[in-house]
Amino acid sequence: AHDGFTLNDLVSYNEKHNEANGEDNRDGENHNISWNCGVEGPTDDPEIIALREKQKRNFLATLLLSQGVPMLCGGDERGRTQGGNNNAYCQDNEISWLNWEVGARDQQLLDYTRHLIQLRKSHPVLHRRKFFQGREIHGGDVRDICWYQPDGSDMTDEQWVNGAVRALGMLLNGMAMQETDERGEEIKDDVLLMLVNGHDEEQPFKLPGDAQQPRWEVLLDTNTPELSEERSAAPGEIFELHPRTLVLLRQPKEQL
Incomplete structure (x- = not known):
């Protein structure tokens, strides 16, 4: 270093x-x-x-x-x-x-x-001990990690190799970690959503989820040095990402 x-x-x-x-x-x-x-x-x-x-x-x-x-x-x-x-x-x-x-x-x-x-x-989901699977776990409909396009759909293989793609979303499912703590109890965490906009213009992003799920709470927004964020947005809502900005949101595990 x-x-x-x-x-x-x-x-x-x-x-x-x-x-x-x-x-x-x-x-x-x-x-x-x-x-x-x-x-x-x-x-x-x-x-x-x-x-x-x-x-x-x-x-x-x-x-x-x-x-x-x-x-x-x-x-x-x-x-x-x-x-x-x-x-x-x-x-x-x-x-x-x-x-x-x-x-x-x-x-x-x-x-x-x-x-x-x-x-x-x-947030244990940010420092997992196991590799992600990226697919439905044990036949269920829950994935431990998802990658999204700005329109809310899954990223495709073509987009992963497209150098012009400058915006994406990554969902880390803290409810699907499949890890235990030192007492043998299952580790649960919030569901985290990281949105990244590498463009020099604003990028609208459709938040994943449906109306039955909790609102997304903003934990971090690199557009501002201020640390206190009191913003939230509903699943399915369009979230405006500032140019060259990373935003971290969560759905609290207590509400899932």
């Missing part, structure tokens, strides 16, 4: 800037899959700053809401930068040092990361 761009630099630089390493910028990876959001390096443009902060939240959310063991490089949770240097092995100075002075913007990102970690810890 120590090589490559920091999270902040991933959204702030298109190219590496390793001149300080004394190798004429030849060292370090050239293929960084990064995007500076419109300006190379630091900027005072409020729109670019807001987009960069949103992208950081998106990347943190996709990491911490994924299965498996997340790995986060120290400092990424507080906006650490190396000034575009992606190979700072030889820099024992402020290029590689961790700045413990956290400004308001970085504190907001730190709080967001803590919130994501708490969400992960409180």
